[in-house]
Amino acid sequence: MDRYHWLLVFHMAGAFLVLGAAMLAGIFNVAAMRRERPSEVVVLYRLTQIAVRSITIGLVVALAFGIWLVADLDFVKWSNAWVIIALILWVVASALGGIGGRREEETRRFAEKLAAEGDAPSTELRARLRYPVTLALSWGSGLVVVAILAIMIWKPGH
């Protein structure tokens, strides 16, 4: 494989890590919404942390090797619209995921507190798990990453 293909493999590995881990987080998120006992929610939210760390690593790897590719290829310019849009969406996805992640961290801490206090089902925990703003932030972040994938393939303006 030549250098271009090696760079592309690592860039794609980052993209796979982000989207695959977003799927992983989504599955655990949906599963947590279906559980009643706080201790079970805690387990699923702790597993979600694996996905969150993978998304963070994937975002950094995809960005680093994407930048390297742009710098390396003669016919791709920093001024290309699709490169600029992708970078902006990368920031948006990171910000949405970061804010949503902090809210879900608070929900996990609340579930841990309930689990330590008798592990009884709680209507407040149920409401927090389904809070629309938190869900919109976390799932919206995933949708923005899918949009980045679409831009990488269609390359509008190229």
Add this chain to the structure above:
Amino acid sequence: MLAIIRPDNWNFPLFLHVLGATLVTGATAAAFITALSSRRWPWMRLVMARTLLLATFPAWILMRLAGAWIESREDISGSPGWLGVGFIVGDGGLLLLVVAMILGAVGVRRPQRNWPVGAVAVLTGVYFVALIVAMVAMTGKPGS
């Protein structure tokens, strides 16, 4: 940047194929993690079985059908190795996933038996590694 320049009518099937591949990888990882976790938390067996049926399998269908769609548009000469790896992992994956789904259902219906869930962990772990190998082969296209 997923590839350089290609005909516009390849974009949509390629998008679906790559999206399906990333989702099936994540869903397979979820099935693997829940299968391992269900030894400690038996209620995870249901999460594992639902993940295989409602996430991994639909994502596999998306990946495979979109892969067939893009392959019908590309004029690939010969039988390059990277394409062969894609076919083996794609089609072989169906067998692994069907067996994993059956064993996952057995694990839920027979909670006293641990081996079906252990087998699901092995199958999904193997398939996860195979998917990563396919991703490297299909992106890097070694030998072409």
